[in-house]
Amino acid sequence: MQNVNNIPRRVWLEVSLQRLIDNFRKIEQAVAPAQVLAVLKANAYGLGVLPIARALSDAGAAAFGVAEPHEALQLLPLGKPVQILSSVLPEEVAPMVAAGVTLPVTDLATARLISAASVRCGKPAVVHIKLDTGMGRLGLLPAEAPAVIRAACRLPGLDCQGVFSHFPFAYEAGSDLTNRQMDIFCGILDEIGRDRITFKRIHIANSDAINNFPRACRAPFNVVRTGINLHGSFDTIGRRALKVKPVLTLKTRLTAVRTLPPGTGIGYGHTCRLAAKTRVGTVSAGYADGLPLALSNRGYLLIRGIPCPVLGRISMDYTTVSLEGVPEAEVGDEVVCLGGEGMHALTVEDWAALKNTHPYEIICSFGNRVERRYV
Ligand SMILES: Cc1ncc(COP(=O)(O)O)c(C=O)c1O
Incomplete structure (x- = not known):
């Protein structure tokens, strides 16, 4: 076995x-x-x-x-x-x-x-x-x-x-x-x-x-x-006098890549309906892993360094994104949900603002099945 x-x-x-x-x-x-x-x-x-x-x-x-x-x-x-x-x-x-x-x-x-x-x-x-x-x-x-x-x-x-x-x-x-x-x-x-x-x-x-x-x-x-x-995080309000840097990156994988026809409803409640034929990806992380529900139809995840907008409602284990900006994306690709480098880096503070909470709650909310890897 x-x-x-x-x-x-x-x-x-x-x-x-x-x-x-x-x-x-x-x-x-x-x-x-x-x-x-x-x-x-x-x-x-x-x-x-x-x-x-x-x-x-x-x-x-x-x-x-x-x-x-x-x-x-x-x-x-x-x-x-x-x-x-x-x-x-x-x-x-x-x-x-x-x-x-x-x-x-x-x-x-x-x-x-x-x-x-x-x-x-x-x-x-x-x-x-x-x-x-x-x-x-x-x-x-x-x-x-x-x-x-x-x-x-x-x-x-x-x-x-x-x-x-x-x-x-x-x-x-x-x-x-x-x-x-x-x-x-x-x-x-x-x-x-x-x-x-x-x-x-x-x-x-x-x-x-x-x-x-x-x-x-x-x-x-x-x-x-x-x-x-x-x-490497700060409270929502106040000066950020120290030049500390974020220590964490939340990652997962792309589990499906499909091209869906116009009119397709995405996820629970069909809160997104595709206006045109769209290449979509299903990403293997959801709110059980710590992704804020507030990312639904608002946030983005990074695939190959490219921001991929979240389509529809985040579910417990999966998130659907548009792959229109990354035509070369394929099943198994690494997905950065939080963190990353450069102009598209997603910070704990960004998520806190989206969720209308403070960074402490974001850091403390990664799920049990999320492996902690020390690099
Ligand atoms: C008594 C006490 N001191 C210090 C801290 C550290 O706070 P911070 O993470 O904002 O540095 C805490 C955290 O809540 C606390 O309860």
């Missing part, structure tokens, strides 16, 4: 590790002497966490940031500090402390649980205090922060190495809230500094802030947390 593993996947996402490393270096240079923590939650935004983490570890990432315990455990073997950036549930505390994952202190009750777990297992627990300076999601509110930090720093077993916060608006250069958040953060540092409480790692900047708020990357801040810029 044939080994099915030898059959290549129909749809694949090429991730350029060299581009990833180049992007990392550009970020590193822009924020030096601050260190760079690579945010690799959600399977490195869907690109496949381990190959990405290994490349960034070799490139010199200071630490990795994740959202929850399973993501943290996957990264521990790489030997870098791994930090849960959001919250930790009570039942997660003991195993995370035992494993040596850096935990967020979002309130005093959590600090006490972490302390108790640390004492029980005889291992110090590294924590970063999380401040809610304006995100409205998690962490200590400014009014309570100094007292809670003082109390947490007295708890046995807690190694309070860091303090951090997060921005909701850093894509908006000069936003009042963002500046106020940093003022609040620095005010808290000053207040607890009078009690000689200091932290090794102080951080607030995400990719938006790296591009729009240089202040967030300078003392007292000495770490930045970046995710989307590593992939």
Whole structure:
């Protein structure tokens, strides 16, 4: 019997590790002497966490940031500090402390649980205090922060190495809230500094802030947390100060080439009806692979470097395109759905605009059957 593993996947996402490393270096240079923590939650935004983490570890990432315990455990073997950036549930505390994952202190009750777990297992627990300076999601509110930090720093077993916060608006250069958040953060540092409480790692900047708020990357801040810029993408709004480049290309194959008569309805709902005899191609990728439905009758895919307009509605597994611009196209041809070089390159940002969403959702939406290939 044939080994099915030898059959290549129909749809694949090429991730350029060299581009990833180049992007990392550009970020590193822009924020030096601050260190760079690579945010690799959600399977490195869907690109496949381990190959990405290994490349960034070799490139010199200071630490990795994740959202929850399973993501943290996957990264521990790489030997870098791994930090849960959001919250930790009570039942997660003991195993995370035992494993040596850096935990967020979002309130005093959590600090006490972490302390108790640390004492029980005889291992110090590294924590970063999380401040809610304006995100409205998690962490200590400014009014309570100094007292809670003082109390947490007295708890046995807690190694309070860091303090951090997060921005909701850093894509908006000069936003009042963002500046106020940093003022609040620095005010808290000053207040607890009078009690000689200091932290090794102080951080607030995400990719938006790296591009729009240089202040967030300078003392007292000495770490930045970046995710989307590593992939060469940016938030929809805001400056694009860093010259990072896209790391991914979504590719598939042409599975059929046919010439159809005028009047032929294409795909579900016949949202396209051919006005003239047309050479059409059926491409083996659909919305299950991450193609936005919004490409229907609007977007294009690249075959032999030529843009081929999408005809009709994208379906789950297939997309129909016009091959009128590429008469030499044939079954088996490689099709670039996203990425590519030159004037017709399709960017994550283009898809985000078409879909009326942000680039994060595009990157995180490639389907399970899409093979991740690291080149
Ligand atoms: C707490 C925290 N810091 C940093 C980041 C990285 O954000 P970005 O991918 O915009 O750099 C995230 C991602 O959402 C986050 O939740």
